[in-house]
Amino acid sequence: MDKIYEPQKTEQKIYRLWKKSGYFNPYKLPNKKGEPFCIIMPPPNANAPLHIGQGVFVTLQDIMIRYQRMKGKKTLWLPGTDHAGFETQVVFEKKLKKEGKSGLDMLRDEFYKAVWEYTQKNRKVARKQLEQLGASCDWSREKFTLDKDIQKVVYQTLERLWKDKLLYRGKRIVNYCPKHKTAFSDLEVKYKEEKGKLYFVKYKCRDKNKSIIVATTRPETIPGDVAIAVNPKDKRYKELVGESVIEPITKREVPIISDEAVDIDFGTGALKITPAHDSLDFEIGQRHNLEARETLGFDGHFNELAGPLAGLNIVDARKKSVDILRKNKALVKEEDYTHEVGHCYKCETVIEPILMNQWFVAVTKLLPETKKSLRDLAVDVVKNKKIKIIPKHFEKVFFHWMKNIKDWNISRQIRWGIPIPAYYCDDCGKSFIKIKGKVSNCIYCKSRNIKGDPDVLDTWFSSGQWPFATLLTSKNKKDFKTFYPTDVMETGWDILFFWVARMIMLGIYCTGKIPFKTVYLHGLVRDKDRQKMSKSKGNVIDPLVIAKIYGTDAVRMTLIIGNTAGSDFIISEEKIKGYRNFANKIWNASRFVLMNLEDFDGKKSALTAQDKKLFKNLEIIKKKMTHHLDNFHFSLAGELIYHYFWHTFADKIIEEMKNRIRDDKDKKQAQYVLYKILTDCLKMLHPFMPFVTEEIWQKIPQYKGKMADLLIIEKWL
RNA sequence: GGGUGAUUAGCUCAGUGGUUUAGAGUGCUUCGUUGACAUCGAAGAGGUCGCUGGUUCAAUUCCAGCAUCACCCACCA
DSSP: OOSSOOHHHHHHHHHHHHHHHTTTSGGGSSOTTOOEEEEEOOOOBTTSOOOHHHHHHHHHHHHHHHHHHHTTOEEEEEOEEBOOHHHHHHHHHHHHHHTTOOGGGSOHHHHHHHHHHHHHHHHHHHHHHHHHTTOOOOGGGOEETTOHHHHHHHHHHHHHHHHTTOEEEEEEEEEEETTTTEEEOGGGEEEEEEEEEEEEEEEEESSTTOEEEEEESOGGGGGGOOEEEEOTTOGGGTTTTTOEEEOTTTOOEEEEEEOTTSOTTSTTSEEEEOTTSOHHHHHHHHHTTOOOOOOBOTTSBBOGGGGGGTTOBHHHHHHHHHHHHHHTTOEEEEEEEEEEEEEETTTOOBOEEEEEEEEEEOTTSOOTTTOOOHHHHHHHHHHTTSSEEESTHHHHHHHHHHHTOOOEEOEESOSSSOBOOEEEETTTOOEEEOOSSOOOSOTTTOOSOEEEOOOEEOHHHHHTTHHHHHHHTOSSTTHHHHHOSEEEEEEEGGGIIIIIIHHHHHHHHHHSSOSEEEEEEEOOEEOTTOOBOOGGGTOOOOHHHHHHHHOHHHHHHHHHTTOOTTOOEEOOHHHHHHHHHHHHHHHHHHHHHHHTOTTOOOOOOOOOHHHHHHHHHHHHHHHHHHHHHHTTOHHHHHHHHHHIIIIIIIIIIHHHHHHHHHSHHHHHHHHHHHHHHHHHHHHHHTTTSHHHHHHHHTTSOOOTTOSOSSGGGSOOO
16 A cells, blocks of 8 residues: 555546446345435536536535445435526527627527537536546436426426416516526526616696606606506595696606505605506506506617607616706706616626516416415425425525515526427417427417417426436336435525425425425535635636545545535635545555554454443444434534544554554454454545545455445445 | 524634533644654644623523624515
8 A cells, every 4th residue: 555645546446446336326236125215416507517616515415325325225316417598508608709609690400509519518527527526326317407308297397387277478577688688587686786866757737737756766767657656545645646647758648546555655655657667567557457568678778669768778768868857847856876776697787677478387376176386385395394404494594485486487588498388379369388299270269370489498497397307207117106205405505496496396296295305405615705606706616626636535525524504614725635634544544454454364352441442432433423414414424533533543542552463462352443443434434535435445355245345335334 | 674694713614402621624832753644643822602681500502682794585666
């Protein structure tokens, strides 16, 4: 054995050894009667290499899988990658731009094909990275969210939602990014504080003596006004309700109405109603049967309905509208005003609430048979503990979000993703979902004047079905029955709503069962300035680069110790060095033991009272380790074994045994003690540091079939 | 506006269902090159566990309030 542990020499070799053994496949494990244990890997996006933060999920899940495998369970860790619709399209467009090209110059099919190839390349990279990190997942079951069979499952769900009337196409106010020219769900909007102005605008009544003053931050939407609303309890305006006023930019007459939703205390207590450009206004408009004047086009420019603002973009239109109001003496005053404005989470462009035809999942609508909504289904299972969220306080966050949830917009005006198998009819204006067979007539009016829907699905709609879609489409027909519901869903807290909540809703809806029993939310790795790692910020650390220098085992320990569920943490190169030293310590302590085991027969010999004490203590450590791992305390478990191995086994026990091993009388005893404690330590360390432990395991003399050929399947303690 | 979390050694963080000297890594100080390891060993310095109250025989830990920071959610135009 070398004097210093060199991970570069062993890691690839060891991974190949594992792969060759077939033990990543649950049905190839020696224990045929083991209980199933399954984790579906959160599929990394197939648009970029993994970063160090993703090393956290790989390590945590691998620890759980390796631990359960050693406990004799039939363990399946199912890997996959996500096509990541919008995200990937953005990344790919950026790449094209660098090459001086643009996706707009490409035909739809051509573009799709190019992105397809791009993602396939990235999938290979991700796979290699996962292997390098030691992920003991079953590659024979690897999946991609765009696999034909997965898409089929997604379409079945869509059809089912359609039949249950939980899916509808409707013209609603949606979050629209004028730059990316697509709508988003509520989650993709990021609110940021922005300084603006609150404009007080006077609307004159027919009868020139009377007027009403309205406060608005968006004077450019005045041509879209169809009413002025006041609260029915507001005494100031009692007389005015029912009157009409002249809107001061395009000079149309609009009524003054009353509606409960208006806040008496804000501004002047009078609200201009622009149903096509604000969600509250849209609601009020619906209640009062008002027209929605769509003055803003999807290109982010105003149209002819906006009168003098026609042709302008939002910023220019705002300036011009203020000018016009000033000229007309309709602008009473301006106030500085800070408020939260929605931005596109990708490009920071201000999100426009705009009226569009989109596909929605009615998450709060009750199903006729159960009288429960998708939301109810999800809330119930968390409430009655069928699904446990770790850390617990995220359950509160979950409930809070679920309470405020609204219909989920699942259509995107992008090109990369799963197409929505829908048609809309030009004659009757209705839409319908149809996944099988040719469609040549409208199902409502029989018109032949129908078009396919050009939109694609929100990527979370397909990944929301991942746990059952992957198992249902597995090559092995038994998989779904055996492994569903899965055991643990391990992911970052940042996608609790995006992903976990949707998996719970869709999982129960589609299969009648929960998709997983435990949700473990890990903390996110941040850089020294506590920023989230992202490619655009340029602060990503490549786990492979760092693993090449210090070894994968060291990187894994760094990512686990000090990382508790739900709270973020910072890593440093110093920390990695510390665990590299630990790997070397394991190596050298083992080297010492092995050097002194040459004439050892593996047999237990009579123990001294002191030895018994050592073993008693070891038993306590083992119990604690098992307890920590069973309770998802990975950091504590890692720290415990680290400390025991280094400061008890290496520093104390080995030092004591050095004397006894030189004394022929005591030699056998000492050998036994060292051998036994070392092998138990290797087992306990293996889920955390699989490479160095397996490498050493391969060098330990085998005593009559008592031990497994590979540590990966050695019995846990 | 609503909510959640954090505040513990110079730094990065654990931990405590309430009870002797509160932990780790890293950093720092002193000593040590006897064949497992200098990616090492031995010894050591370093914390009124954010503030103020309450419950208690006993609180860093439970409760309330406050302060600061971070994050999430939200249709006050």
